[in-house]
Amino acid sequence: DAKTTQPPSMDCAEGRAANLPCNHSTISGNEYVYWYRQIHSQGPQYIIHGLKNNETNEMASLIITEDRKSSTLILPHATLRDTAVYYCIPLSSGSARQLTFGSGTQLTVLP
Amino acid sequence: DSGVTQTPKHLITATGQRVTLRCSPRSGDLSVYWYQQSLDQGLQFLIQYYNGEERAKGNILERFSAQQFPDLHSELNLSSLELGDSALYFCASSGSSGVYNEQFFGPGTRLTVL
Numbered sequence: 380d381a382k383t384t385q386p387p388s389m390d391c392a393e394g395r396a397a398n399l400p401c402n403h404s405t406i407s408g409n410e411y412v413y414w415y416r417q418i419h420s421q422g423p424q425y426i427i428h429g430l431k432n433n434e435t436n437e438m439a440s441l442i443i444t445e446d447r448k449s450s451t452l453i454l455p456h457a458t459l460r461d462t463a464v465y466y467c468i469p470l471s472s473g474s475a476r477q478l479t480f481g482s483g484t485q486l487t488v489l490p
Numbered sequence: 491d492s493g494v495t496q497t498p499k500h501l502i503t504a505t506g507q508r509v510t511l512r513c514s515p516r517s518g519d520l521s522v523y524w525y526q527q528s529l530d531q532g533l534q535f536l537i538q539y540y541n542g543e544e545r546a547k548g549n550i551l552e553r554f555s556a557q558q559f560p561d562l563h564s565e566l567n568l569s570s571l572e573l574g575d576s577a578l579y580f581c582a583s584s585g586s587s588g589v590y591n592e593q594f595f596g597p598g599t600r601l602t603v604l
Contacts, residue, residue: 413591422492422580422595423533470591477523477546478593480533 381469401467494596515583528577
């Protein structure tokens with residue numbers, strides 16, 4: 380699986396968009412980019428995933444660059460409950476596979 | 491609520507002892523995963539089962555073992571416990587959501603070894 384680089388921490392004002400970047404320059408053609416988050420000491424939670432097209436769901440949007448070497452997770456209107464560690468995880472398609480968590484980004488949403 | 495249950499929530503035991511952590515996956519999920527989260531190692535994959543069979547192994551110590559039963563619940567057995575085994579242990583399940591690699595995590599078991 381590809382290695383990832385994420386900033387260790389970011390702040391965002393409540394109600395503003397939070398943009399969380401991830402560099403995955405060694406990603407291979409069949410690897411999707413998955414995003415999970417972990418609110419303090421709770422079990423991680425799936426957010427969104429994509430291959431090369433931008434994706435949106437009820438939680439977030441995912442923008443993947445054309446060369447697929449980086450991506451940005453966007454929380455459009457961050458709330459205090461979005462304070463968590465966010466993980467970007469490249470993962471091959473196909474059958475269910477274990478997740479490899481890096482260090483992630485600690486997002487703190489400020490009132 | 492992810493639909494994954496783990497018991498117990500907290501466990502305090504002494505070095506050298508043996509404990510069993512239990513996980514019930516979401517209804518319909520055939521895959522169960524175990525992860526360990528310690529302060530210095532972060533979240534690490536231990537082992538995966540699929541429909542009762544071991545599917546993948548990660549950084550799981552020989553002192554640790556797991557199994558998945560016919561009703562799909564899983565148990566993680568930790569023996570000859572050491573201080574360094576103190577951690578949060580998460581179970582996750584997947585398979586029925588329609589999204590590959592969407593894993594649903596339980597609330598975790600916090601193990602403290604004294």
